[in-house]
Amino acid sequence: MRQTSSELRVYGFTLVELVTVLVLVGILSALGVGLFAGRSTYTPLLATNTLQSAALFAQQRALADADSGNPVSLVISQTAKDWLFAVVDSGTTLDTFQASRDGATLSLNGVQLGNGASQSLSYDGAGRTGSNTQVSVSGDSTRQLCISSMGLAYPGACQP
16 A cells, blocks of 8 residues: 555654754853853953943044044043943033943053042044053953053053
8 A cells, every 4th residue: 555645754853943942952051151150250351342342432532523622531430339431522421331340340550440430541633542551350350451542442451
């Protein structure tokens, strides 16, 4: 007797079903990492990335306002829980970037920033700061960021 296609049964999973299950397992694994790794592990990385974004914005704003002759400042301040990176143009705060501290420390040119303290970097009309600023954020790990005299912000140590 011959079987028709409606009578033929194939057991197993399709490729689409297998890929779907693997994607779901990957997503659940990624979400589960947070249960085992503390947030303070990521604090230095997040803080340096946030500061790098704020420095880039400050430099771009200084270049855009080159005709006005007003310097743009990047104000780095620390509270008990956060770091605040404010971009200020002619006394007006244009934007504020925030990064959680989670017990980590931030140092500028080897000097640790204290609670309530702040440091300011000025960008001229050409987007330059005039001197290198070495930033180091230390927690469970340590990350460095250089804001160069040319106004560029990049990960790692400042080059002489």
